Amino acid sequence: MTTDLPESPADSDPFDALRPRLFSAAYRMLGTRADAEDVVQDAWLRWRQNTDRAAVKSPEAWLVTIVTRLSIDRLRAAKAEREAYVGWWLPEPLVETLDERTPETAAELASDLSVALLWVLERLSAEERAAFLLRQVFDHDYDEIAALLGKTEAACRQMVHRASERVQQTRARFDVPHEAHRRVVEKFMRAAQSGERDAIQALLAADVELVGDGGGKVPAIFKVLHGPYRIANLFWVTARRWGTQAVYRHALINGEPGLLRYVGGQLESALAFATDGERIVGIYAVRNPDKLAHIPQTLPR
Numbered sequence: 001m002t003t004d005l006p007e008s009p010a011d012s013d014p015f016d017a018l019r020p021r022l023f024s025a026a027y028r029m030l031g032t033r034a035d036a037e038d039v040v041q042d043a044w045l046r047w048r049q050n051t052d053r054a055a056v057k058s059p060e061a062w063l064v065t066i067v068t069r070l071s072i073d074r075l076r077a078a079k080a081e082r083e084a085y086v087g088w089w090l091p092e093p094l095v096e097t098l099d100e101r102t103p104e105t106a107a108e109l110a111s112d113l114s115v116a117l118l119w120v121l122e123r124l125s126a127e128e129r130a131a132f133l134l135r136q137v138f139d140h141d142y143d144e145i146a147a148l149l150g151k152t153e154a155a156c157r158q159m160v161h162r163a164s165e166r167v168q169q170t171r172a173r174f175d176v177p178h179e180a181h182r183r184v185v186e187k188f189m190r191a192a193q194s195g196e197r198d199a200i201q202a203l204l205a206a207d208v209e210l211v212g213d214g215g216g217k218v219p220a221i222f223k224v225l226h227g228p229y230r231i232a233n234l235f236w237v238t239a240r241r242w243g244t245q246a247v248y249r250h251a252l253i254n255g256e257p258g259l260l261r262y263v264g265g266q267l268e269s270a271l272a273f274a275t276d277g278e279r280i281v282g283i284y285a286v287r288n289p290d291k292l293a294h295i296p297q298t299l300p301r
Contacts (some may be wrong), residue, residue, distance in 0.1 A: 014059040015047050021060070022067050024113060028133050029071035029126075031091030031118055033294060035078075039070045064138055065148050068130050072149075075126040086216025088224070090284055091118040092291040093270045095260070096252040112137075113254045115272035115284045119211060120167050131156050132163035180277040182257040188273070188280060189248045189259055195239025197232050204228035205279040215288030231283065247299055262299040267292055 022043060026036035043066045047053065056062045082089050093115060121129050127149055134140040134148070135156075142153045142160075149156060184203065191199035210231045214220025225231050238246065242263055249260045251270070259271040270292060274282035286292065 015044055015063065018060055018063055022063055025064055025067050025133070025138070026071050028113060028118065028121070028137065029068070029075060029129060031122065033092050033094065035074055039067055039074060042070050043067045068134065068148060072126045072130055087220050087222050088211050088213050089122060090211060090213035090286050091115060093253045093272060093286050095270055095295045114256055114274070115254050116274035116282050117167065119284060123166065124163055128159045128163050131159040135160045136164065176275055176277040178257070181275050184275045184278065184280060185257045185259060185273055192235045192239065193248055195236055197236035200235050201228045201232035203280055204231055205276065205281045208281055210234070210283040210285065212285045213288050213291070215290060217289055218287050220287050249300065260295065265299045267295055267297045270295060
C-alpha cells in the first residue's frame with residue numbers, strides 16, 4: 001500500500017510564495033488590478049520557461065526584475081491612453097469590506113500601496129517610478145537598479161532623489177498609526193452623512209486637496225479642489241441633494257481606512273484618505289465604474 005507524501009519545501013515553487021509581493025510590485029507601477037495580474041502571469045510564464053531555475057541564486061530578485069521590466073513596458077504602452085483619459089487618473093482601488101479580508105489580500109496590502117502615494121507616483125516617468133520603488137520599497141542597491149534600467153548609477157541616484165522629493169513635497173506619506181487614521185475617517189463619515197458643513201471643514205487641513213476620477217463615464221470634478229471651505233461645501237451640497245439616499249460604509253482601501261459611498265443602494269464611489277493623524281490632507285474619490293467593478297455594487301445589509 002502506498003500513500004501520497006506531502007510535498008517537501010525543496011519541491012515547492014518559490015513563485016507561489018512570492019506571488020502577492022509580485023502583484024503589489026506590478027500594481028504599484030501600473031495602478032490597475034488587471035494589468036498587474038497580467039504582468040504577474042507573464043512573469044510566471046517566463047519563470048516556468050526558464051530551464052535553469054535551479055541556478056537562480058535569488059528567485060525573488062529575478063522575478064521582481066522581470067515584473068519591473070514588464071511593468072515599465074506596459075506603462076510606456078499605456079502612456080497615450082492615459083494622456084487621453086478624461087479628467088484625472090486615479091489608481092483602481094483595492095477594496096476590502098471589513099468582513100471580507102483574506103490571507104491573500106492581507107499579504108497584497110501588507111505594505112504601503114496607498115492611493116495617495118500612487119497618485120504622486122503617477123506624476124513620474126515610468127523609469128523614475130521604477131527606480132523609486134526598487135530603492136525605497138524593495139531596497140535594491142543602485143548597481144542593481146542601474147543594470148535593470150540600463151542607466152548609470154549616478155542617473156539612478158538622481159531619479160530616486162527627484163522622486164523622493166516629489167513624494168515628500170506632496171506629503172503623500174505620513175507615519176500615522178492605523179487606528180488614528182481610522183478615527184479621522186470615522187469622524188469624517190459622521191459629518192458627511194449628516195451634512196454638517198462646519199464639522200466637515202474642521203476635519204480638513206488648510207492645504208487639503210480633493211481629486212476625483214470619473215473617467216468620462218460619470219460626472220466628476222475636472223480640477224483638483226483645494227482648501228477646506230470648498231471641499232466641505234462640496235460634501236454639504238452632496239448631502240443636501242441626496243439626503244438619506246447617500247450612505248457611507250467603512251472599508252479598507254489599499255490597506256488603509258476609507259469609505260464606500262452608496263446612493264439609492266448602489267455603489268457610487270470609493271473614497272480614500274490621506275491624513276496626518278488629526279486632519280485630512282487628501283481625499284481621492286474614484287467614481288469611474290470600470291474601476292469599481294470588483295467592489296460590492298449594492299449596499300450591504
